[in-house]
Amino acid sequence: MLPVMCIVQESQISGQIATALKSDINDFTLKAFGTWADIDWIEVPLGSGFTAAKPSTSLITSLYANRSMDHQERIALLYELSALCMLRTGLSENQVMTAIRDPQ
Numbered sequence: 328m329l330p331v332m333c334i335v336q337e338s339q340i341s342g343q344i345a346t347a348l349k350s351d352i353n354d355f356t357l358k359a360f361g362t363w364a365d366i367d368w369i370e371v372p373l374g375s376g377f378t379a380a381k382p383s384t385s386l387i388t389s390l391y392a393n394r395s396m397d398h399q400e401r402i403a404l405l406y407e408l409s410a411l412c413m414l415r416t417g418l419s420e421n422q423v424m425t426a427i428r429d430p431q
Contacts, residue, residue: 328362328363328364328365329356329360329362329363329364329365329390329391329392329393330365330367330390330391330431331352331356331364331365331366331367331388331389331390332366332367332369332387332388332389332390333348333349333352333366333367333368333369333386333387333388334369334371334385334386334387335368335369335370335371335385335386335387336370336371336373336382336383336384336385337370337371337372337373338370338373339370339383339384339386340386340416344415344416345368347415348411348412348415348416349364349366349368351411351412351415352364352366352388352408352411353366355407355408355411356390359404359407360392360393360394361393362393364390371383384418384422385418385422385423385424386412386416386418386422386423386424387424387425387426388408388412388423388424388425388426389425389426389427389428390426390427390428391428391429391430391431392427392428392429392430393430394430395429395430396427396429401427404427405425405426405427408425408427409423409425412425
């Protein structure tokens with residue numbers, strides 16, 4: 328399994344959308360890395376996460392790849408992961424942050 332961490336503000340994303348996004352992320356990791364995602368869904372308590380001095384509306388999705396990759400492949404996968412997060416949640420490109428790191 329591939330470790331994936333998603334951080335959102337509490338109640339920012341409904342349970343139904345969160346479930347669908349987790350499924351999308353699983354599909355992504357299966358296609359890109361050949362394995363399921365082990366998703367750690369973290370909800371920051373309301374009022375405890377701020378961006379630009381306002382309650383955060385950001386979604387952070389970060390994962391460790393199971394293999395090294397070149398720069399071009401990483402960029403393509405980051406675009407794909409960001410796009411699926413934006414599509415599923417309705418958040419803008421300024422609200423979604425994704426990271427794909429080399430294996431631990």
